[in-house]
Amino acid sequence: MAQYDLSKTLIPYLDRHLSFPLLAHLGETGLFPAEEVTVAQYELAKGTNMFDYAKGLFEGIYPGETVPAEFDQKRTNAVSTNERLQQEAQAVLDVIENPDVAQALRQDKNQNLQYLKDNYNLTLDQITALYNFGQFQYSYGNYTGAADYLYHFRVLSTDAELNTSAHWGKLASDILTGRWDVALEELNTLRDAIDTRSAPSLLGSTAAQAQGAVLDPALGQLHSRTWVVHWSLFVYFNHPQGRTLLLETFLSPTYLNTIQTSCPWVLRYLAAAAILSRKAAAGLTTPATPLSPRVRHAIREIVKVIQTEEYQYSDPVTEFLRELYVEFDFERAQKALSEAVDGVLANDFFLGEFKDEFLDCARFLVSEAYVRIHGRVDIENLSERLNLSQEEGEKWIVNLIRESRMGADAKIDLEKNVIDINRPPQPVYQTVIEKTRQLAVRTQALGVAIGRPPQQAQQQQQKPDQAQEVLVN
Known part of the structure; x- marks a missing residue:
């Protein structure tokens, strides 16, 4: 079932530290040779400051060979760098942790910086030491310390680029420490920052290096949202209300456009979340918060997207919904469900623990559809x-x-x-309402698109991602 594994597809959109859990999971599933997984872990680890971990992997891959001397040299340099950055960061912490200073700080960052400079001779460059030390802590696996330093830096700093990078680092640290409530808040804050900014540095330092310089603001936003979609899977499939929140986010026009444009394989997780939430949408379970119309009608919308994107991506999870709601082929839906549970969910990093719940909800969908078309x-x-x-x-x-x-x-x-x-027939007016749902909104969007000036329409043709997003909205 290695053909359905998405690890190779997801990892390019993740920070290397977030990739370690996926590779460890691959080592447990046995989908790939253990030697290949270990080599992949080593290639990731040697780019960090986790020297002992990388050394252990090297010894496992090349037993009997001498460990390269570069590990000891890097360790020595890292120790001296850590001491220097810690002293610089501690000088800042000693000031901002002073109760009198904490009480004097306000919401206005510029005012706070002026206060710190006038009273404690603390400049923005010195505050950046918090960012540097937090980043260094993250590089050798101290995620709790990294989250704390990056948080303090972001509270004080007015550097937009470094603040964005600190957002990404803080989110990754919260994910790796399993603080899902905090990670969810950080994820929402990061999404808002991306949606309200158009600077080319939206990805932050790590992602920007991986993706290269992005000069076009719209393309920068698209790349940033693509990364957010992948990172958010950790949060949405671990937080208690995560599946519902995933549907709310991914079915919004902006992020649905991102998925269709940049990462159609995320449809697996969108479809799985809709199936897992179907009983709550049908009123069989009581969710913690009331469900929005978007969540209640999620399967209907997702089936449309699956049909549209079938040429780009398909797997047993998406095929199950297509066979059940488009083809109405219960035999093929049954086969797709078996493959989805045993071949996809059983080995998927994010969906594995939902295997039994997924099967129960999928059976409910089959029963619901079967009963609906049979007297x-x-x-x-x-x-x-x-x-x-x-x-x-x-x-x-x-x-x-x-x-x-x-x-x-x-x-x-x-x-x-x-x-x-004995099902009473649906009233005619209800049928009309269902058929014309959101028709006015779509008509208005088309009217706006058609009524653009020729020059603006030509610009939109040069930017297909933007044009598609406007049409979806």
Whole structure:
């Protein structure tokens, strides 16, 4: 099932420290030879200050060979650099941790800098020592310390470029320390910063080096959002409300456009989140917060996107939804579900722990779709569609009817082993409402696009990403 692994696709959009958990997971799944995974870990580790970790990997790859002397030299340089940066950062901390100073600081950063300069001779260059030391702490794996120093730096600094870089470093540190509530707040702050800025340095230092210089502001935003989409997977698949928040974010026009343009493989996680949230949307479970219309109708929107992007990306998770809601082929949907659970989720870094929940929610979708198009349902046949024995299927279907809204419309005939569905016809006006939903918004967007001046339309043709985003909005 290595053909469905996305690690090679995701890692180029991640910081090297965020890539270590994915590689460790690959070593556990056995999808690839252990030697190849270890070599990949070593290639990442030798670019950091985690010398002991890199040394251990080298010894595992090349047993009996002498460890390169460069490791000892780098360690010596790192120790001296750490001492110097710590002294510089501590001089700043001694000032800002003073209770009198903390009480005197205000929301205005420029005012705070002037206060620190007048009273403590502390300049912006000296405050940058917090950033440098936090970045160095991150490079050798002290993520908690890095998060603290980067936070203090961002509170005081007025350097927009370094603040953006500190945002990325703080988010990565919070992810790697498993502080998901804090990471979610940091993620939302970073998204807002990206959406409100058009500077070419949006990616921050690490991402900018990986992607190269981005001169066009719109292209810079697209790249930044692409990175945010990949980094946010760590948060959304670990935070208790993460799947719902993922749908809220990724189904917004801006980020849906980003996914379709730059990273269609993220449709796997978008589809999985919609399936995992379907019971809550149907009222079978009580979510912590009320669900928005975007989440309640998520599957409908995602199926449209899956159809559109099928030429770019497809896997058993997306095929399951397409076969179920587009082709209405229950046999092929059943096959796709089996492959999705055993071949995709079982080995996916983000989805592995949701395997059982995903299967239960997918069975609910199959039952919901099957009952919707049949007036009489054969329990044995439906159980087969759900990959359950007849006895297990009977229990599962009975529980589903009891928990869902079907109870008043469905009656079980145990002698004939069937379910009779007495569904009242949908009113005509309700059908019209469903068909014309958001029609006014789309018509207005098309009207705006058509009514642009010729010169502006030509500029939009030169920037297809911007044009597509305007049309989606």
